Structures are given as C-alpha cells and as structure tokens.
Amino acid sequence: MTFSAPLEKRFARMLQSYPQKRSALVPMLMYAQDEVGSLTDEVIAEIADRLGVTVLQVNEVIGYYSMMHKKPLGQYHVQVYTNISCMLRGGFKVWDHARKTLGIGHKQVDADGRFSLEEVECIGSCCWAPAMQVNYDYHHNVTPESFDRVINELKKGGGQ
Numbered sequence: 001m002t003f004s005a006p007l008e009k010r011f012a013r014m015l016q017s018y019p020q021k022r023s024a025l026v027p028m029l030m031y032a033q034d035e036v037g038s039l040t041d042e043v044i045a046e047i048a049d050r051l052g053v054t055v056l057q058v059n060e061v062i063g064y065y066s067m068m069h070k071k072p073l074g075q076y077h078v079q080v081y082t083n084i085s086c087m088l089r090g091g092f093k094v095w096d097h098a099r100k101t102l103g104i105g106h107k108q109v110d111a112d113g114r115f116s117l118e119e120v121e122c123i124g125s126c127c128w129a130p131a132m133q134v135n136y137d138y139h140h141n142v143t144p145e146s147f148d149r150v151i152n153e154l155k156k157g158g159g160q
C-alpha cells in the first residue's frame with residue numbers, strides 16, 4: 001500500500017531522522033490514521049513491514065495509546081476527560097451532557113458520521129479542568145453550556 005505523495009515524503013524524512021527505524025512508529029501511525037481515517041489491518045501491516053517490526057508489536061502500541069483507533073471516528077472526535085482533576089471539577093457532568101447531546105456513548109459514532117465520542121483519561125490540562133478535546137483542539141474549563149457552544153459551532157461548519 002502507498003500513502004499520498006506528501007505523506008510518503010514525510011515518512012521518508014522521518015525514517016532518516018531516527019537512529020532506529022522503529023522509533024518512527026508512533027508518529028507514522030498518527031499520520032497514517034489522519035490520512036486513512038483509522039488504523040486498518042492494511043495500514044498496520046504496511047507500517048510494520050516498513051519498520052521491520054511485527055504486526056503484534058504495532059498492535060501493542062495501538063492498544064496502549066487512546067488516541068489511536070482501529071475503527072473510523074466521526075469527522076469530529078470529541079474526547080471528554082474524567083480523571084481526578086476533571087472529575088472533581090465537573091467532568092462527569094460534562095460527560096453525561098455530551099452523551100445526551102450527541103445521542104451516542106463511549107466510542108460510538110453518530111448516524112451521519114459527523115461526531116464520535118469517547119471518555120478518556122488525562123491530557124495534562126488538569127489546571128484548566130474539566131477538559132475536552134475535539135480532534136486536535138483543546139477546550140478548557142468546560143461546562144455543559146460551553147460544550148454546546150463548541151458543538152453548535154461545529155454543526156454550523158465553523159472551526160477545525
């Protein structure tokens with residue numbers, strides 16, 4: 001399998017940047033996921049082959065990182081954080097609101113593929129808890145009201 005020309009170029013650069021090829025595994029998986037939409041069996045096999053590691057080793061890495069997904073996500077992947085700091089500052093209130101508002105649960109995608117939702121651990125934004133992330137954008141001090149503002153903006157086609 002081949003990726004887009006710009007991604008192939010990026011991969012070639014990355015493979016020369018690390019003393020050991022396998023060190024490029026995590027960034028290659030993230031870039032491939034962004035381009036393909038998920039880490040399919042084909043993507044996993046291709047990257048394993050290029051880095052000289054086994055498919056099992058790639059799957060072990062994917063299983064460790066919550067930001068890696070083997071199933072397609074929504075156009076907007078909403079992650080709500082509920083670990084200690086977020087929990088103490090209303091994270092579960094935001095999480096419950098998110099499930100109700102989007103009509104989906106943990107690791108589910110809505111019917112038109114627009115939004116997916118996931119309850120996750122800490123992103124290191126504990127000082128601004130509760131936190132939420134939509135694709136690569138962080139949102140801090142989230143309330144049900146600010147959650148609605150973000151989602152409504154995305155529904156209107158704004159942002160990201």
Ligand code: FES
Nearest residue numbers: 086122123125126
């Ligand atoms: S616990 Fe929520 S960002 Fe750290």
